[in-house]
Amino acid sequence: MKAVVDRSFVSEATWQKIEYLMDRYPDARSALLQVLHAVQDEKGYLDMEAIKWIAKLFDLPPAEVYSVASFYTMYNLKRVGKYLIQVCTNISCMINGAEDIVKHIERKLGIKVGETTPDGKFTLITVECLGSCGKAPAMMINKDYYENLTPEKVDSILDSLK
Amino acid sequence: MSTVKVTIDGITVEVSPDATILQAAAKAGVDIPYFCYHPFLKPAGLCRMCLVEVEGMPKLAPACVTQVRDGMVVKTNTERVKKAREGIIEFQLLHHPLDCPICDQAGECYLQDITFRYGKATSRFADEKELYPTKFYGPLIVHEQSRCILCKRCVRFSTEVAGGTEWNVYWRAAHSIIGAYDTDTVANYFTANLVEICPVGAITSRLYRYKTRIWKLDFTRSVCDHCEIGCSLDLGVRENQLFKIKHNIMDPTPWLCDKGYYAFDYVNHAERILFPLKRNEKKMVSVSSEDVSDQIAKALEGYKEGEVALIVSPHIVLEDAAAVKSFADALKAKVDYRVYGEDYLPLKTGVSDISDVEGSKNILILCGDVAVSHPVLALSVLKAKFSGANVAVISANDTYLGERSNVFALVPASKEEAIAKDLLEGRLNDALKQALSESELETLRSMLQSEDLMVILGVRASSALRSLAYKISSDKGWKLLALDRGSNPKGLFAMGLYSDGVGGILKGVVDGKVKALLVFGVDLFETYPDAALVKEALSSVEFLVVGDLFFHETAAYADYFLPLVSFAEDSGTVVNLFWSKRRRRRAMEPKGESTSLRKWLASIADRLGVNVTTEVEGLDLSSVEVKLTEGKVEQVDGKFVAVVEPPFYRSAKYAGWCSNFSEASAEPKVVLSIEDAKALGVKEGDKVVVENSRGRFEFRVKLREGQPASSVVLDCGYDRFPVNLLLTGSWKVAVDLKKA
Ligand code: SF4
Numbered sequence: 077m078k079a080v081v082d083r084s085f086v087s088e089a090t091w092q093k094i095e096y097l098m099d100r101y102p103d104a105r106s107a108l109l110q111v112l113h114a115v116q117d118e119k120g121y122l123d124m125e126a127i128k129w130i131a132k133l134f135d136l137p138p139a140e141v142y143s144v145a146s147f148y149t150m151y152n153l154k155r156v157g158k159y160l161i162q163v164c165t166n167i168s169c170m171i172n173g174a175e176d177i178v179k180h181i182e183r184k185l186g187i188k189v190g191e192t193t194p195d196g197k198f199t200l201i202t203v204e205c206l207g208s209c210g211k212a213p214a215m216m217i218n219k220d221y222y223e224n225l226t227p228e229k230v231d232s233i234l235d236s237l238k
Numbered sequence: 239m240s241t242v243k244v245t246i247d248g249i250t251v252e253v254s255p256d257a258t259i260l261q262a263a264a265k266a267g268v269d270i271p272y273f274c275y276h277p278f279l280k281p282a283g284l285c286r287m288c289l290v291e292v293e294g295m296p297k298l299a300p301a302c303v304t305q306v307r308d309g310m311v312v313k314t315n316t317e318r319v320k321k322a323r324e325g326i327i328e329f330q331l332l333h334h335p336l337d338c339p340i341c342d343q344a345g346e347c348y349l350q351d352i353t354f355r356y357g358k359a360t361s362r363f364a365d366e367k368e369l370y371p372t373k374f375y376g377p378l379i380v381h382e383q384s385r386c387i388l389c390k391r392c393v394r395f396s397t398e399v400a401g402g403t404e405w406n407v408y409w410r411a412a413h414s415i416i417g418a419y420d421t422d423t424v425a426n427y428f429t430a431n432l433v434e435i436c437p438v439g440a441i442t443s444r445l446y447r448y449k450t451r452i453w454k455l456d457f458t459r460s461v462c463d464h465c466e467i468g469c470s471l472d473l474g475v476r477e478n479q480l481f482k483i484k485h486n487i488m489d490p491t492p493w494l495c496d497k498g499y500y501a502f503d504y505v506n507h508a509e510r511i512l513f514p515l516k517r518n519e520k521k522m523v524s525v526s527s528e529d530v531s532d533q534i535a536k537a538l539e540g541y542k543e544g545e546v547a548l549i550v551s552p553h554i555v556l557e558d559a560a561a562v563k564s565f566a567d568a569l570k571a572k573v574d575y576r577v578y579g580e581d582y583l584p585l586k587t588g589v590s591d592i593s594d595v596e597g598s599k600n601i602l603i604l605c606g607d608v609a610v611s612h613p614v615l616a617l618s619v620l621k622a623k624f625s626g627a628n629v630a631v632i633s634a635n636d637t638y639l640g641e642r643s644n645v646f647a648l649v650p651a652s653k654e655e656a657i658a659k660d661l662l663e664g665r666l667n668d669a670l671k672q673a674l675s676e677s678e679l680e681t682l683r684s685m686l687q688s689e690d691l692m693v694i695l696g697v698r699a700s701s702a703l704r705s706l707a708y709k710i711s712s713d714k715g716w717k718l719l720a721l722d723r724g725s726n727p728k729g730l731f732a733m734g735l736y737s738d739g740v741g742g743i744l745k746g747v748v749d750g751k752v753k754a755l756l757v758f759g760v761d762l763f764e765t766y767p768d769a770a771l772v773k774e775a776l777s778s779v780e781f782l783v784v785g786d787l788f789f790h791e792t793a794a795y796a797d798y799f800l801p802l803v804s805f806a807e808d809s810g811t812v813v814n815l816f817w818s819k820r821r822r823r824r825a826m827e828p829k830g831e832s833t834s835l836r837k838w839l840a841s842i843a844d845r846l847g848v849n850v851t852t853e854v855e856g857l858d859l860s861s862v863e864v865k866l867t868e869g870k871v872e873q874v875d876g877k878f879v880a881v882v883e884p885p886f887y888r889s890a891k892y893a894g895w896c897s898n899f900s901e902a903s904a905e906p907k908v909v910l911s912i913e914d915a916k917a918l919g920v921k922e923g924d925k926v927v928v929e930n931s932r933g934r935f936e937f938r939v940k941l942r943e944g945q946p947a948s949s950v951v952l953d954c955g956y957d958r959f960p961v962n963l964l965l966t967g968s969w970k971v972a973v974d975l976k977k978a
């Protein structure tokens with residue numbers, strides 16, 4: 077049988093990137109994690125459709141791709157807001173007030189941890205150590221780090237995001 | 239072969255150098271508890287239940303993945319090992335619901351046994367347990383994540399053995415869950431093994447749910463009667479009801495299919511007819527066993543030579559076959575077992591064991607879905623494939639092995655046989671080329687060049703194709719395996735239970751030559767690919783005796799009905815696919831007045847003053863001769879050509895009376911190509927009318943990428959849905975399609 081992958085599922089730029097990634101390894105399958113990232117970068121999250129498309133690309137069962145994607149916490153399997161706020165609540169951050177930061181964001185945005193604002197702008201989640209213990213409490217918004225947080229600092233950061 | 243010496247708890251044993259500590263311990267008779275280890279799966283080292291102390295190793299070692307060394311000294315009875323075991327069990331039980339009283343696994347649960355033997359009675363865990371909801375996957379299996387110990391045996395079986403694609407583990411660590419992705423059913427025919435292989439009560443059978451307790455069952459070792467592989471089974475009976483089937487891991491493969499495991503509850507079905515019946519005008523009334531034999535014998539006395547004929551199911555045992563043969567000979571009656579309408583007879587070839595399949599380098603499968611007709615054989619093909627063999631599947635319908643093989647061509651139903659013939663003769667037909675990619679074509683060519691090639695002919699392959707394959711493979715030194723329907727076709731052939739086919743007998747009835755017909759163990763309306771002929775024959779025959787478990791459509795025409803026993807209530811011999819004899823054993827008493835076919839025949843013969851034998855010891859399978867035929871391979875033309883096949887969960891014997899089993903394929907479907915669907919203006923899930931001059935049926939559309947245009951696949955085997963009406967003796971037929 078001739079399997080066909082619909083290239084138009086991703087943008088031309090992402091497709092180029094995927095081809096580049098898959099070519100880099102003797103066994104194309106080694107590129108799975110990076111391709112998951114590439115597709116997530118474009119779509120914001122990996123839904124069933126994306127999982128199935130990637131599975132076809134690698135000639136893997138969708139269950140296996142989903143198994144990999146769900147193992148790592150950095151893949152979003154549900155729709156997330158334009159800005160994904162990831163607040164560290166691990167030990168150093170917790171001692172330095174991470175719980176207040178979380179409560180503050182919840183109040184400010186009117187959502188609970190795990191939820192997305194109705195306008196689809198923000199999603200709030202908590203995560204384990206971000207490796208920024210020296211500058212705790214810390215959070216990540218999409219791929220950027222914000223450290224030594226205070227409620228005021230959080231306000232100005234969130235307000236600056238368009 | 240060189241061996242090494244290992245000492246375990248003071249006992250020294252010699253084992254092969256690639257044995258593991260666990261295997262060596264088994265030889266030394268030392269019990270090492272384990273969860274994730276399984277003798278027929280690759281070792282995984284996941285559960286750590288098997289930790290032991292090895293002299294010279296600082297840390298405890300998992301016995302299931304640690305290879306032995308010469309002079310190795312292992313200890314399993316130390317304080318460290320004891321503590322480690324207690325620790326592992328305490329962890330395993332952290333979130334475990336401890337619901338043994340309502341768990342179907344209780345009594346055969348590794349976790350129960352190991353905790354009892356090696357665990358502590360208390361736990362230090364004071365928090366709330368994480369519990370998950372029960373999940374049903376189709377009508378056959380139920381999954382309780384809360385009981386799962388994450389040994390991944392099920393996932394490993396599913397992917398390593400069954401080539402399964404949907405069963406996996408998701409998320410991670412304490413939050414890991416097992417299951418099927420994006421589906422509520424598990425679409426493989428081997429889910430039975432998930433139940434059997436799960437060491438705890440996380441995956442159990444829905445048929446067995448809350449039914450009884452394992453220690454209340456008496457088990458008898460017998461042989462599955464759904465196909466001619468004849469897997470070894472243990473039948474669990476309580477109060478003369480068959481409750482459970484367990485597989486016998488040693489023979490002939492460690493696995494079972496879903497037919498063997500789940501399709502047994504017909505044995506206990508309330509609609510089984512347990513007493514003889516006779517026709518009184520329009521009604522059937524009961525009659526004593528004595529009287530029924532008297533009356534049948536008297537009726538048969540009135541017929542002359544050649545006016546009586548017998549049709550028997552290809553599932554009957556040799557002892558019954560011997561009785562049928564001697565009965566038929568005494569009455570000069572014709573007899574045949576080929577109730578599926580095919581004219582071919584079994585071919586005796588050099589393939590004598592399932593390991594021949596597993597060791598093949600190249601396997602070419604033609605004309606049929608091996609996983610539907612001979613499920614466990616498909617696992618052997620996959621085993622070969624996973625050890626590097628090339629597997630090519632050329633078929634007019636989608637097959638289980640197709641997607642899992644190196645070369646897969648969905649070919650037009652009209653040309654299926656011609657393509658197979660060309661291929662065997664070394665030519666690649668254009669229609670075949672169209673269905674394959676360049677690399678697939680190359681693989682296929684290299685396979686045909688190889689001397690180490692096994693050809694497997696599916697149950698659809700005609701006698702002409704079989705004969706041709708036989709000749710070509712003898713010339714080229716290929717191995718050949720020709721599959722037949724039923725669980726004892728080879729045996730019935732060897733006993734000589736054939737004449738000019740069931741079609742020939744039915745036509746004889748219609749022509750008035752055959753006046754009395756005896757049909758045993760089969761509903762011809764379901765099996766014979768020409769329901770109109772069956773109807774005509776059964777309505778015109780003067781005298782009809784039907785023997786079976788259920789009062790089916792064929793029985794509705796009968797003058798007398800004889801209740802037969804099921805496979806669980808009878809002993810006997812069958813001949814399997816590899817021409818060796820296998821023994822079925824009686825696991826329960828015959829229900830009511832049901833009796834084996836040979837006893838019914840003996841009692842009728844007795845009254846006719848003839849002798850029937852049940853002697854089969856003398857049957858010499860080595861002297862069976864191959865019968866080849868000449869003739870053209872099958873070709874069907876038409877606007878649309880359909881191949882008619884039962885889906886897996888309708889293909890078991892008495893599937894209609896196995897409620898959970900048949901539910902797994904709920905509705906008859908037609909498989910269409912994308913092009914045809916477009917032309918007809920239908921999409922997936924719509925209804926389509928399939929008709930020809932003989933009948934008209936509505937099917938639900940299923941689209942299949944790669945399905946050739948003008949070629950469709952129709953499901954059959956559904957109650958009150960006699961698709962066989964469309965057919966004229968072959969399972970392929972020209973039809974017309976339109977939007978419903
Ligand atoms: S479901 Fe059973 S076999 Fe599968 S991982 Fe859990 S305990 Fe093991």
Ligand code: SF4
Pocket residue numbers: 462463464465466467468469494495496497498499612613614615
């Ligand atoms: S492969 Fe055949 S004999 Fe074995 S369990 Fe399945 S149906 Fe029964």
Ligand code: FES
Pocket residue numbers: 164165166167168169170204205206207208209212213214
């Ligand atoms: S604990 Fe928060 S960054 Fe390490």
Ligand code: FES
Pocket residue numbers: 271272273274275282283284285286287288289300301302303
């Ligand atoms: S049996 Fe050895 S780790 Fe599971």
